[in-house]
Amino acid sequence: MTEKTLFTSSTNLPPLAARMRPRELSHFAGQEHLVGEGKFVHNMIGSHALFSLVLWGPPGTGKTTLARIIADSGDAIFYELSAVSASVKDVREIIRKAISHQQMGKKTLLFIDEIHRFNKSQQDALLHAVENGEIVMIGATTENPSFEVISPLLSRCRILKLQALESNDLAKLIVRAMKEDIVLSKYKIKMTKDVISFLIMSSGGDARKMYNTLDITVQLVRGKDAGSTSFSITKDDISTALQERALLYDKDGDYHYDTISAFIKSVRGSDPDAAVYWMTVMLEGGEDPLFIARRLLILASEDIGNADPQGLVIANAGFQAVKSIGLPEGAIVLAQVTTFLASSPKSNASYMALNKARASIRDTGFQNVPLHLRNAPTDVMKQFQYGLGYKYPHNDESGFMEQDYMPEQRPDGTLYRPKKLGYEKFIYERLIKNWPDRYKG
Numbered sequence: 422m423t424e425k426t427l428f429t430s431s432t433n434l435p436p437l438a439a440r441m442r443p444r445e446l447s448h449f450a451g452q453e454h455l456v457g458e459g460k461f462v463h464n465m466i467g468s469h470a471l472f473s474l475v476l477w478g479p480p481g482t483g484k485t486t487l488a489r490i491i492a493d494s495g496d497a498i499f500y501e502l503s504a505v506s507a508s509v510k511d512v513r514e515i516i517r518k519a520i521s522h523q524q525m526g527k528k529t530l531l532f533i534d535e536i537h538r539f540n541k542s543q544q545d546a547l548l549h550a551v552e553n554g555e556i557v558m559i560g561a562t563t564e565n566p567s568f569e570v571i572s573p574l575l576s577r578c579r580i581l582k583l584q585a586l587e588s589n590d591l592a593k594l595i596v597r598a599m600k601e602d603i604v605l606s607k608y609k610i611k612m613t614k615d616v617i618s619f620l621i622m623s624s625g626g627d628a629r630k631m632y633n634t635l636d637i638t639v640q641l642v643r644g645k646d647a648g649s650t651s652f653s654i655t656k657d658d659i660s661t662a663l664q665e666r667a668l669l670y671d672k673d674g675d676y677h678y679d680t681i682s683a684f685i686k687s688v689r690g691s692d693p694d695a696a697v698y699w700m701t702v703m704l705e706g707g708e709d710p711l712f713i714a715r716r717l718l719i720l721a722s723e724d725i726g727n728a729d730p731q732g733l734v735i736a737n738a739g740f741q742a743v744k745s746i747g748l749p750e751g752a753i754v755l756a757q758v759t760t761f762l763a764s765s766p767k768s769n770a771s772y773m774a775l776n777k778a779r780a781s782i783r784d785t786g787f788q789n790v791p792l793h794l795r796n797a798p799t800d801v802m803k804q805f806q807y808g809l810g811y812k813y814p815h816n817d818e819s820g821f822m823e824q825d826y827m828p829e830q831r832p833d834g835t836l837y838r839p840k841k842l843g844y845e846k847f848i849y850e851r852l853i854k855n856w857p858d859r860y861k862g
Contacts, residue, residue: 434604438632441598442486448597449483449490450628451590452583461581462487471495471530471557475566475575478583480678481627484561487583488532491559497528504538509546516550529556536560537569544571551577568715585626592617594628595635605639609651619656623663627678638662677708685716689724693763700759701752710751714740717758728768728843735761766843774837781832788828821855835859 434440443449446456446466455462465472471491476484492499500515519529531547533539539547550556551574558578560566566575595617599605612620620638624631638658643649680702687695703713714736721736739758743751797808812822838860839845839852853860 436633437598437602437605437636438629440602440604441594441632443490444493446490449486450594451586452483452487455581455583456487461579462491466491466494469495471497471528473551473558473578474560475536475570475578475580476559476561476583477566477580478563479585479626480563481624481629481631482583482586483628484583485532485534488559488561492530492532495528495530495557497530497557498522499530499532501532501534504533504535504543507533507539507543509543512543512546516546516555519550519556523555531556531558533558533560535562537562537564537566541571544574548574548577564712565715586628587626588618588621591621591624591626591628591631594631595620598632598635607650608639608643610639611651611653616654616656616659620659623659625678625682634659634662677703677706680706681712681716684713685720688717688720688759688763689767691763691765691767693760696759696763697756700755704748704752704755710743710748710755711740713755714743714758717755717762721762723772724767724769725762725765726768726771727845727848728766728840730844732762732765766840766845768840768843768845770837770839770845777832777834777836781836785830785832788830791825791828793824794826823855 446463449456452462454460457463474488474491476487478484489499498519500518502511502515515529515531519531522529536544547556547558548571551558560570560578562569566580570578595612599610620631620635623634638654638661641662642652642654642658680699684696684699684703687699700713704710718733718736718740721732725732736758739754742754746754792806793808793810795802795807797803802808812824814820814822816822839849841849849860
């Protein structure tokens with residue numbers, strides 16, 4: 422068999438991302454907060470236990486792979502459904518089989534990819550079986566499960582949040598693919614550190630996207646000289662491969678995620694023209710308008726916040742309006758909300774305050790509540806000095822009385838630092854009057 426024939430036959434193989442899918446935890450990249458020694462998934466797999474889970478994270482972070490590794494670790498019969506194509510009938514048929522397996526002493530694990538695409542009736546069909554232990558369910562979603570999964574089902578699952586892969590994780594995947602892949606391992610492929618960094622950067626933390634780009638790049642470079650077994654890949658080769666990917670709006674594909682990213686960044690960057698353009702691309706491509714409306718809701722708090730508190734009010738009203746009227750008229754509402762938020766002053770101060778508070782709690786743990794801040798509804802609590810020394814702000818005409826509200830081991834620095842623009846400028850002026858030492862400078 423010639424090298425040319427070998428390469429041609431390889432195109433009938435699954436894509437590189439599928440060929441390199443890990444089958445055991447030792448080959449799984451990233452998510453150390455879940456799979457590292459002593460972490461939840463590591464312990465669960467080590468004990469061969471099975472729990473109903475919702476795996477939530479960006480595309481290409483290993484949700485499906487992790488679900489399959491978990492399934493293989495437990496002594497269970499495995500079924501997989503895609504919420505895009507599955508029906509209530511499909512779900513009920515698997516539940517029927519699961520009941521039969523249970524009677525024979527066997528567990529059943531059902532993996533549902535893109536569970537956020539299941540409607541309420543489909544999720545309701547799962548609820549009883551999960552509650553009764555007839556099936557163990559693992560759902561994968563790129564969407565916030567709080568919005569997309571019904572509360573009764575969500576309450577019976579452990580939610581695991583996956584993060585975008587770090588550059589080091591992606592670099593290890595490239596090295597492994599070069600050594601172990603059935604196709605790539607047959608060639609001597611040269612890539613400089615700059616080229617590898619460019620490939621990683623273009624993936625946006627998405628391992629599947631990175632693998633697909635590398636796969637196409639190798640095919641394009643090999644096509645120039647099919648007889649060669651040794652070749653180099655350049656930045657231009659990767660750029661060409663990125664352009665070769667069809668830019669059809671596919672709600673399951675990369676362009677979907679690239680477009681929503683461009684939309685959010687345009688609103689955040691205060692460019693209403695670009696924001697409306699990318700919003701229209703999504704709608705014309707068949708995107709769910711509620712998906713866009715939810716993103717605007719999040720953005721209204723994350724990127725505008727108290728610089729214009731009306732942003733959240735308008736975003737929420739827009740979400741409810743789109744939910745009520747749907748398309749095509751819902752597009753008018755989305756355009757109004759998008760242009761308003763894009764034109765609003767921007768502040769992420771409240772979001773940053775949340776992140777700083779979380780970091781402090783992770784570092785120091787939960788602190789005791791000072792006695793003067795504790796409620797004292799009984800004489801016993803008063804005896805233990807609960808509430809003693811608390812100053813009631815309304816006893817002063819200004820509505821403010823200085824006292825310490827922080828725990829004894831307080832976070833470093835000031836958590837909330839409002840910007841001096843929009844409505845947040847008014848907030849800043851009031852805070853610096855009340856807390857001059859905290860906000861001066």
